Amino acid sequence: MVRGGTTEQLRRANLSRVLELLHEDGPHSRADLTRLVGSSRSTMAGVVTELEELGLVAESMPELTGGAGRPSGVVSVNPDVVAVTVNPEVDAVHVGLVGLGGRVIKHARIEVPDTDVTTVVSLAAATIRGMLSDDPPRYRVLGVGLAVPGQVRISDGVVRQATHLGWSEVPLTDLITHATGLPAWAANAATLAMRAESRLGAGKGVADLVYLIGGASGVGGGAVVGGHLLTGSAGYAGEFGHTVVTPGGTPCHCGGRGCLEAEVDQATLLAAVGLGSADAGRLGERLKASGDPEVVALVADRSARLAVAVRNALNVFNPQAIVLSGHLAALHEASELDLIAEGVASSREAVEIRSAALGDEQLMIGAAELVWSELLADPAGLLAR
Amino acid sequence: MVRGGTTEQLRRANLSRVLELLHEDGPHSRADLTRLVGSSRSTMAGVVTELEELGLVAESMPELTGGAGRPSGVVSVNPDVVAVTVNPEVDAVHVGLVGLGGRVIKHARIEVPDTDVTTVVSLAAATIRGMLSDDPPRYRVLGVGLAVPGQVRISDGVVRQATHLGWSEVPLTDLITHATGLPAWAANAATLAMRAESRLGAGKGVADLVYLIGGASGVGGGAVVGGHLLTGSAGYAGEFGHTVVTPGGTPCHCGGRGCLEAEVDQATLLAAVGLGSADAGRLGERLKASGDPEVVALVADRSARLAVAVRNALNVFNPQAIVLSGHLAALHEASELDLIAEGVASSREAVEIRSAALGDEQLMIGAAELVWSELLADPAGLLAR
DNA sequence: GCCCGTTTGTTGTTCTAACGAACAAACGGG
DNA sequence: CCCGTTTGTTCGTTAGAACAACAAACGGGC
Known part of the structure; x- marks a missing residue:
C-alpha cells in the first residue's frame, strides 16, 4: 500500500508494477497487463511507452494469432539489460551475467589461489571486464549482485564475517564498485538462494x-x-x-x-x-x-x-x-x-x-535479484545514474 | 510502496497515512503533518478537512503558543471513535472500550461460571450493550477486537484451538457479530500483546x-x-x-x-x-x-x-x-x-x-489495533458500512 | 506602539496522472 | 464481403497534488 505520496510516486509505482510483472511472469500483451494491473487501456499505453523509452521493455509482433479479434503485440523485458553476479567460494569465484527476466547469459568459474580479498576482487573484476568487452557494448549493465557465504550488513555491503573465506569486516561492495565502476549490492548467499527459489522455484x-x-x-x-x-x-x-x-x-x-x-x-x-x-x-x-x-x-x-x-x-x-x-x-x-x-x-x-527445484543457477538468479529489486523500486531512477 | 493504482487510491493512502500518524504519535499541527508526510500545505489542508468531515479527527485551538509565527491549531484524533475489545480467559471475560489514539475508556472484568462459548459470548454481548447504552449515543463504534489465548485463523476469525478454554473450531467473530451487530476480528492474545508493546511500549x-x-x-x-x-x-x-x-x-x-x-x-x-x-x-x-x-x-x-x-x-x-x-x-x-x-x-x-513496559491495558490496546488496522487501511471505507 | 520578520493557513492556478468514450485496426467466421 | 470481437490509440474530462500569492497571527526590536 501507499504510505502517502505524490502523483509522481504513483506513476513510478505503476512503472514498477508492470515491469515486475514482466520480469516475474514473463511476456504479456498490453491487454493482459491492463487486466492484471486493473487499470485502463490508455494508462497502460502510457506506462508501456515509457518503459520502452527507458529501454527496459520491447514489443514484438505476433507470430501465431490466438483467436478472434485484433492481434496484439507482446511486451517483454529487454534481456540485454543485465546484472553481473559474483559468488566467492573457498576454491573459486563464480561470475555470471543475468538478464532482466532471469535468464543466465554467461557463467564462469574462476579458480582462486587463495581467498585473499584483493585477489578475489581483482580476479572477479577482470572476469567481468571480459564478459562485457563487446564492441560496441551489447549489454546495459545495471550493477553487481554479490552472494557471500557469511554475514553481510546489507545497508553498506560490508561482509561482517565469512568464516570459510576467512573474511572479516570487508567492505565488499565498495571494493567491487571501485574495481569495476559499477554499483554493487551484497547479501548472504543462503538468503539469495531462497530468493531465487521463492521467485522461480519450489x-x-x-x-x-x-x-x-x-x-x-x-x-x-x-x-x-x-x-x-x-x-x-x-x-x-x-x-x-x-x-x-x-x-x-x-x-x-x-x-x-x-x-x-x-x-x-x-x-x-x-x-x-x-x-x-x-x-x-x-x-x-x-x-x-x-x-x-x-x-x-x-x-x-x-x-x-x-x-x-x-x-x-x-x-x-x-x-x-x-x-x-x-x-x-x-x-x-x-x-x-x-x-x-x-x-x-x-x-x-x-x-x-x-x-528445492532450482539447480546451479540458483545463486546467480538470486544475486541478480539484488540488482533487480533496486531497478523495480524505481525503474526511472536507477537508469538515471 | 504503491503496487500500482489509481489517483483515488493515492488519496486514500494519504488519508490513511495522516490518520495513522495522529493515532500513533498523538496530536500534531497541520504544519507538523505537512513536514512528516512531505506533502504541500494545500494537500494537507484537503486531507485534514476530509478527515474532519468523516468525524475522525478534530482541530482544537491553541492553549499556549510556542514561539514566533502564526499560531497553529492542533489536529488530534476523535477519541469518541471507539473499538470494543473482548478477551476471554479461563475464569473471566475482559471487555473494554478503547478510543482511537489508544486510550482505554472503559474496562470490565466479568466472571464466568464456565468457559462454554455460548455463555461467554452472551455475557460479553450484554456487557458491551451496557457500555454503549448512552442516550443519545456517545460513541462511534467501529467494531470488536477479540484477543484469544489460542490459535486463531485470522481470515475468518475461527478459533481453531484454545486449550485452556476448551474451545475448538469456534467461529468466534461470527458469534460476536451475530450477538452484537458489530463487525469483529480476532487474533492470538500473545500476538496482540506484542502489537500493543510494539506501538506504545518497549x-x-x-x-x-x-x-x-x-x-x-x-x-x-x-x-x-x-x-x-x-x-x-x-x-x-x-x-x-x-x-x-x-x-x-x-x-x-x-x-x-x-x-x-x-x-x-x-x-x-x-x-x-x-x-x-x-x-x-x-x-x-x-x-x-x-x-x-x-x-x-x-x-x-x-x-x-x-x-x-x-x-x-x-x-x-x-x-x-x-x-x-x-x-x-x-x-x-x-x-x-x-x-x-x-x-x-x-x-x-x-x-x-x-x-515489557505496558501493564494491564496491553491486551485491550492490542485487540483494539485489530479494529484500527481496518480503519487505517481505508479510513473512508470502514465508515461507509 | 509600531514595524518587521516568521510561521502558518487559505485560495486560485497549473501540472500531472489516470479514466472514459469514441474511433480505428486487424482478425475469424458466416 | 460483412459483422462481431478484441485490441490499441486519441482526445476530452476528472481528480489529486504542487506552486505561488496572499492573509492571518504571533514575537521581537526599536
Missing part, C-alpha cells in the same frame, strides 16, 4: 515460506514473511544453521553448542556413503539406496535433529511451505521420518515440505 | 522485534519483521512457546516434548517462592530477593532453557530488540545469565533485551 507464489539449505560451508536459510523477504535489522536474519537442536551438543564454530550446522553436517553424510564433496548432488540417492545399518541409523539420527529445527520454524513462522535444499533435502528424501509429526497442530495441517 | 519504533510472553496459560509470542506483523499463512505464527529447548524433555500438551512452555512454566516458579497465581506481578522481585539455593538453582536452570529459545530467535530474526514479558521477564530480571552469550556474533552485537 517457493513460487508462496507468501509465507521457510527455506533451509545445507552445503559444504554449513547450513543457512531464509524466510519470506507475508510476501516480504526476512532480512532482520541489519541483514543477518535466516541463520537457521545455528538453531539449537541438541543443547550442550557438538561445539559449533559460532561459539555455541548443538547447532543444526554442527550436528547435521554434509561431510559426515558424504563420508558415510563414500562420496566426496564434488559428488554432493548424488547424496540423496546414495543415502536412500544404502542398506548399511550404520547409514540407516545415521539418517534416522540426523533427521531427528533436523526435525527439531523444522518444528521450531513451523511453530514460529506458520509457513505455507518449508523448502529444503542441499544435503538437508537429501536427508529428508532418504528418511522415513515425518519432519512435522510434532508441533502446533494448526500450523502443521497446512504446511508442505518440499525439496 | 518496542515502540522498532522495525524488527521479537516478543516472548509467559503467563498462566503458557508461553506465546510474536514478531515484527521489517515493520510488519508476523502472522504466518493463516495467523498461527509466533508460537515461541513450542520452541524445543530440551529435545526429549518434559511432555507438552501440544504432543511434543521439551517445549519452552513445558520446561519454563509459570506455576513452578511461583510455587518456588511461595506465591499464588494472583501474585504473578511480584514474581520478579521475589525470585531476585530469594537466597534459597534451590530457588537460585531453579532460576539458573530455567534461564538456560529460555536462553536456547532466545538464541534461536536471535539467529533467525536478527531483531533490533527482544522484549520479554510475564514470568519470562521476571526470570530474566532475577538471573545473572546473559541470554545472548551465544549465537551468531553479528546478530548479538546490536540486539537489546528488554522487559
Whole structure:
C-alpha cells in the first residue's frame, strides 16, 4: 500500500508494477497487463511507452494469432539489460551475467589461489571486464549482485564475517564498485538462494515460506514473511544453521553448542556413503539406496535433529511451505521420518515440505535479484545514474 | 510502496497515512503533518478537512503558543471513535472500550461460571450493550477486537484451538457479530500483546522485534519483521512457546516434548517462592530477593532453557530488540545469565533485551489495533458500512 | 506602539496522472 | 464481403497534488 505520496510516486509505482510483472511472469500483451494491473487501456499505453523509452521493455509482433479479434503485440523485458553476479567460494569465484527476466547469459568459474580479498576482487573484476568487452557494448549493465557465504550488513555491503573465506569486516561492495565502476549490492548467499527459489522455484507464489539449505560451508536459510523477504535489522536474519537442536551438543564454530550446522553436517553424510564433496548432488540417492545399518541409523539420527529445527520454524513462522535444499533435502528424501509429526497442530495441517527445484543457477538468479529489486523500486531512477 | 493504482487510491493512502500518524504519535499541527508526510500545505489542508468531515479527527485551538509565527491549531484524533475489545480467559471475560489514539475508556472484568462459548459470548454481548447504552449515543463504534489465548485463523476469525478454554473450531467473530451487530476480528492474545508493546511500549519504533510472553496459560509470542506483523499463512505464527529447548524433555500438551512452555512454566516458579497465581506481578522481585539455593538453582536452570529459545530467535530474526514479558521477564530480571552469550556474533552485537513496559491495558490496546488496522487501511471505507 | 520578520493557513492556478468514450485496426467466421 | 470481437490509440474530462500569492497571527526590536 501507499504510505502517502505524490502523483509522481504513483506513476513510478505503476512503472514498477508492470515491469515486475514482466520480469516475474514473463511476456504479456498490453491487454493482459491492463487486466492484471486493473487499470485502463490508455494508462497502460502510457506506462508501456515509457518503459520502452527507458529501454527496459520491447514489443514484438505476433507470430501465431490466438483467436478472434485484433492481434496484439507482446511486451517483454529487454534481456540485454543485465546484472553481473559474483559468488566467492573457498576454491573459486563464480561470475555470471543475468538478464532482466532471469535468464543466465554467461557463467564462469574462476579458480582462486587463495581467498585473499584483493585477489578475489581483482580476479572477479577482470572476469567481468571480459564478459562485457563487446564492441560496441551489447549489454546495459545495471550493477553487481554479490552472494557471500557469511554475514553481510546489507545497508553498506560490508561482509561482517565469512568464516570459510576467512573474511572479516570487508567492505565488499565498495571494493567491487571501485574495481569495476559499477554499483554493487551484497547479501548472504543462503538468503539469495531462497530468493531465487521463492521467485522461480519450489517457493513460487508462496507468501509465507521457510527455506533451509545445507552445503559444504554449513547450513543457512531464509524466510519470506507475508510476501516480504526476512532480512532482520541489519541483514543477518535466516541463520537457521545455528538453531539449537541438541543443547550442550557438538561445539559449533559460532561459539555455541548443538547447532543444526554442527550436528547435521554434509561431510559426515558424504563420508558415510563414500562420496566426496564434488559428488554432493548424488547424496540423496546414495543415502536412500544404502542398506548399511550404520547409514540407516545415521539418517534416522540426523533427521531427528533436523526435525527439531523444522518444528521450531513451523511453530514460529506458520509457513505455507518449508523448502529444503542441499544435503538437508537429501536427508529428508532418504528418511522415513515425518519432519512435522510434532508441533502446533494448526500450523502443521497446512504446511508442505518440499525439496528445492532450482539447480546451479540458483545463486546467480538470486544475486541478480539484488540488482533487480533496486531497478523495480524505481525503474526511472536507477537508469538515471 | 504503491503496487500500482489509481489517483483515488493515492488519496486514500494519504488519508490513511495522516490518520495513522495522529493515532500513533498523538496530536500534531497541520504544519507538523505537512513536514512528516512531505506533502504541500494545500494537500494537507484537503486531507485534514476530509478527515474532519468523516468525524475522525478534530482541530482544537491553541492553549499556549510556542514561539514566533502564526499560531497553529492542533489536529488530534476523535477519541469518541471507539473499538470494543473482548478477551476471554479461563475464569473471566475482559471487555473494554478503547478510543482511537489508544486510550482505554472503559474496562470490565466479568466472571464466568464456565468457559462454554455460548455463555461467554452472551455475557460479553450484554456487557458491551451496557457500555454503549448512552442516550443519545456517545460513541462511534467501529467494531470488536477479540484477543484469544489460542490459535486463531485470522481470515475468518475461527478459533481453531484454545486449550485452556476448551474451545475448538469456534467461529468466534461470527458469534460476536451475530450477538452484537458489530463487525469483529480476532487474533492470538500473545500476538496482540506484542502489537500493543510494539506501538506504545518497549518496542515502540522498532522495525524488527521479537516478543516472548509467559503467563498462566503458557508461553506465546510474536514478531515484527521489517515493520510488519508476523502472522504466518493463516495467523498461527509466533508460537515461541513450542520452541524445543530440551529435545526429549518434559511432555507438552501440544504432543511434543521439551517445549519452552513445558520446561519454563509459570506455576513452578511461583510455587518456588511461595506465591499464588494472583501474585504473578511480584514474581520478579521475589525470585531476585530469594537466597534459597534451590530457588537460585531453579532460576539458573530455567534461564538456560529460555536462553536456547532466545538464541534461536536471535539467529533467525536478527531483531533490533527482544522484549520479554510475564514470568519470562521476571526470570530474566532475577538471573545473572546473559541470554545472548551465544549465537551468531553479528546478530548479538546490536540486539537489546528488554522487559515489557505496558501493564494491564496491553491486551485491550492490542485487540483494539485489530479494529484500527481496518480503519487505517481505508479510513473512508470502514465508515461507509 | 509600531514595524518587521516568521510561521502558518487559505485560495486560485497549473501540472500531472489516470479514466472514459469514441474511433480505428486487424482478425475469424458466416 | 460483412459483422462481431478484441485490441490499441486519441482526445476530452476528472481528480489529486504542487506552486505561488496572499492573509492571518504571533514575537521581537526599536
